[in-house]
Amino acid sequence: MGRGVAANSAYVVTPLPVPPPQGRRERCGADFRNLTYVPASQIVCARLARAMTRSLTLRAMLVSVAIFALFVAVWQLATMGSGPAVPMDPEYAKLVGATASQGKSAMPGPLDVWLKIWEHLKNPFYDRGTNDKGLGIQLAWSIARVMAGYLLAVAVAIPTGFLIGMSPLMSRALDPFIQVLKPISPLAWMPLALYTIKDSHLSSIFVIFICSLWPMLINTAFGVSAVRKEWLNVARTLEVGTLRRAFTIILPAAAPTILTGMRISIGIAWLVIVAAEMLVGGTGIGYFVWNEWNNLSITNVITAILLIGIIGMILDQLLARATRLVTFPE
Amino acid sequence: MSDDRFISIEGITKRFPAAGGGVTTVFEDLWLSMRRGDFTCIIGHSGCGKTTVLNILAGLDAPSDGTVIVDNQGIEGPSLDRAVIFQSHALLPWRTVMGNVAYAVSSKWRSHRKVEVERQSQRFIDLVGLTGAEHKRPAELSGGMKQRVGIARALSIEPKIMLMDEPFSALDALTRGTLQDEVRRICLETGQTVFMITHDVDEAIYLADRVVLMTNGPEAVFAEIVENPLPKERKRTDVHKHPLYYGVRNHIIDFLVSRSKGFAEEIKGGGYDRRRVPVVRLGAPEPVIAAESRPELKQESDLIRGRA
Numbered sequence: 001m002g003r004g005v006a007a008n009s010a011y012v013v014t015p016l017p018v019p020p021p022q023g024r025r026e027r028c029g030a031d032f033r034n035l036t037y038v039p040a041s042q043i044v045c046a047r048l049a050r051a052m053t054r055s056l057t058l059r060a061m062l063v064s065v066a067i068f069a070l071f072v073a074v075w076q077l078a079t080m081g082s083g084p085a086v087p088m089d090p091e092y093a094k095l096v097g098a099t100a101s102q103g104k105s106a107m108p109g110p111l112d113v114w115l116k117i118w119e120h121l122k123n124p125f126y127d128r129g130t131n132d133k134g135l136g137i138q139l140a141w142s143i144a145r146v147m148a149g150y151l152l153a154v155a156v157a158i159p160t161g162f163l164i165g166m167s168p169l170m171s172r173a174l175d176p177f178i179q180v181l182k183p184i185s186p187l188a189w190m191p192l193a194l195y196t197i198k199d200s201h202l203s204s205i206f207v208i209f210i211c212s213l214w215p216m217l218i219n220t221a222f223g224v225s226a227v228r229k230e231w232l233n234v235a236r237t238l239e240v241g242t243l244r245r246a247f248t249i250i251l252p253a254a255a256p257t258i259l260t261g262m263r264i265s266i267g268i269a270w271l272v273i274v275a276a277e278m279l280v281g282g283t284g285i286g287y288f289v290w291n292e293w294n295n296l297s298i299t300n301v302i303t304a305i306l307l308i309g310i311i312g313m314i315l316d317q318l319l320a321r322a323t324r325l326v327t328f329p330e
Numbered sequence: 331m332s333d334d335r336f337i338s339i340e341g342i343t344k345r346f347p348a349a350g351g352g353v354t355t356v357f358e359d360l361w362l363s364m365r366r367g368d369f370t371c372i373i374g375h376s377g378c379g380k381t382t383v384l385n386i387l388a389g390l391d392a393p394s395d396g397t398v399i400v401d402n403q404g405i406e407g408p409s410l411d412r413a414v415i416f417q418s419h420a421l422l423p424w425r426t427v428m429g430n431v432a433y434a435v436s437s438k439w440r441s442h443r444k445v446e447v448e449r450q451s452q453r454f455i456d457l458v459g460l461t462g463a464e465h466k467r468p469a470e471l472s473g474g475m476k477q478r479v480g481i482a483r484a485l486s487i488e489p490k491i492m493l494m495d496e497p498f499s500a501l502d503a504l505t506r507g508t509l510q511d512e513v514r515r516i517c518l519e520t521g522q523t524v525f526m527i528t529h530d531v532d533e534a535i536y537l538a539d540r541v542v543l544m545t546n547g548p549e550a551v552f553a554e555i556v557e558n559p560l561p562k563e564r565k566r567t568d569v570h571k572h573p574l575y576y577g578v579r580n581h582i583i584d585f586l587v588s589r590s591k592g593f594a595e596e597i598k599g600g601g602y603d604r605r606r607v608p609v610v611r612l613g614a615p616e617p618v619i620a621a622e623s624r625p626e627l628k629q630e631s632d633l634i635r636g637r638a
Contacts, residue, residue: 230420233390236408238437238487248433252424328424329469 072110079109108299116299117306131291133283135304139311141283145201145276146269146315149208153265157213158258161220162246165254171221178217186211186272190279200280204273211272212265219261223254255326263319270312335399336366336523337387337491342396344382356382357550359396361605362542369517369524371534373582374544375590380527381495387525388414388493401490410438413484415494419476421468421483428464431455431483438487454486455479457516474505481513485520492517494526498533510536511566518562531582535560536569541578542607543585545593551604553593556582557611577612 086101093101108116124136164171186207193203227250235245277286285304292300339362348354356379364370372380385391387398389408398405400412421430431451436442442450455464458478468476477497484492497513498506514537517524528534534541541556559574569575589596602608 228420230416230418231422233414233416234420234422236390237388237410237412237414238434239408239410240437249422252422326424329467330423 075110079105079107106298108302112299113302113306116303120303130282133288135285135288135307138283138285138288139307142273142277142285143311145205145284146208146266146273149205150212150266150269152205152209153212153216154262156209157216157261157265158220161217161258162224162250164217164221165224166246166250171225178214182214182218187275187279190276194280200282204276204280204284207276208269208273212269215264215268216258216261219264220254220258223257223261224250226257227253252326252328256323256328259319259323259326263316263323266315266319267312270308270315274308333366335363336368336401337364337525338399339363339383339387340397340399342383342386342393342398344379344386344391345394355549356547359604360552362552362555362607364523364525364540366523367521369514369522369526369537369539370542371526371528371538371540372542372544373528373531373534373586374550375546375586376529378544378547378550378590380544384414384493384495384525384527387491388412390414410487411490413487413489413492415477415480415484415492415497417496417499419468419480419500421476421479423468426465426467427455427460427471427479427482428452430468430479431486434483435486451482451486454482457485458482458512472505473501474509477501477509478512481509481516485516485522490523492522492524492526494524496527496529499529506533507566513537531579531586534582535575535578536564536566541582543582543590545590549594551593552607553585553589555607555609557609559612574612581610581612 088101120135124134126132126134127137160174164174189207189210190203193206194200197203197206231249231253232245235249240248273284274286274289277284278290281287281290285308289301289304289308292298292304339360341359341361343358343360344356345358346354346356360383372383374380382391386393387400387405389405389412422433425433428448428451431454432447435447435450439447439450452464455461458481460475460478460482463471463475468479471479477500480497498509501509510533516522526537528537535558539558539562541558543553543556545551545553556578559578560569560572564572
């Protein structure tokens, strides 16, 4: 019976030894032989299906793509334009724009935004005067301000955090100041900064400094004070001096906590820079957003929003990677 | 004489302010001396203050009163002369095996070059049988291997005294046995003076030259010093065949089970001198109590020990 199928099939068949006719077992053997004729394409499909069920990443990716497609479709539908087209003189229609003349939505569709992004990506560093600079230049300004304020905060927060964490006296003495200063919105400092520093660029750096200071300071102090007693005892029995102890025991032990604080800080700094630049103006991605709002270019605003998100994600991931580097398994 | 009183605990007291305004006395006016090259085990129930005594010896804790003299010098804080093996091994998890040992070596010899530090570290890594695992991190090691690193780190600074706080209590029975053998071998080879806390009577008898029995706290005292009658050359597989093994074992267990609680009652009649803790030397069939520190008995006890 098996031979007959094999003769008509295009697939390679290996003849199986026929088991001796013996009740149930014989039937099992026959069924099994029939199952061996499977087209190659079907095997590939089955493998793919199995791989997909196995790989959570792949399935998650598919869901993400589906959600994105749904979002874009809804966006497209919502901005297709449903308003009444008023018959008017073509010259006049040109003057008032498509929104008024053809009932087109003022909100750009996904394609408009994509074309805009493409346009910016093609030429990110052009400079045609104060209010018309490439997105690359604007982002570079913002990143430079964030880095300056953030690194200044690192330089202040980590040594101060060590001091607070290592000295119970300083911990108690500085606590009221930290508790009062920490909840102040960074932008509340802006007028004071502008008045004292008298420079809008430096003022925005100061605002970044003050907002990224607290998470780093508090995490460093916590990490330093929570170093395991037994590690400190090891250093004590080895007569290790204070400075060497700080660098060889406390710093590596507290590094994961410190870097977590730095990661929170960079996130906050990137949130605050947009608002700060909207206030001080001139350059930067925050200023770009506000300027494009004044130009009523929603396409540019959406482009900038997307880019802010992507840069924020990159900054966060850089610090997440750094945190993983200093994390030790126990 | 300084060899006989290499470590001398002289009247140490530890008091804590208790909850509710009072004062808790963990122990008071403790006296004990240890010979150079001796392996001393201290046994007692949890909370009697053994670890506090060890921490005072290490210099990690200061006594409320009294002093400890080591090699004719009073203890003032931790020292590289006294290495500690911690119960929880206390390895630095971000450093490798080599890194952990080298950290101790470079702390002792600060001007050593990297090559010299690594050579010294390697010597002790080899000694504890961890050759080949130098570049592993503590998280990749088993409990026994971690404690070996702790031992290598303590030995690598070539201390005058090793202080061990229940070093094997977190290990499984097989590993514990192997490590006890290794520690005994290393201590005999290097003539190390060791002070060790343990809860395990058999471990104490196998390792120690003298076993100090400590009563229950608060206000714990050193009740007796039991001289180990087993020969210096002993094998794990043979110790229990020694005619005096069970005598010593029963004596220590009797103390832990019943006498450690009521020791204050036992010495009410007098005859107990805090400064001269009674030395118990077991000979078949009955234990003999000798006061070693009394000068008139000194010669006799030396004769018995075969030192005269």
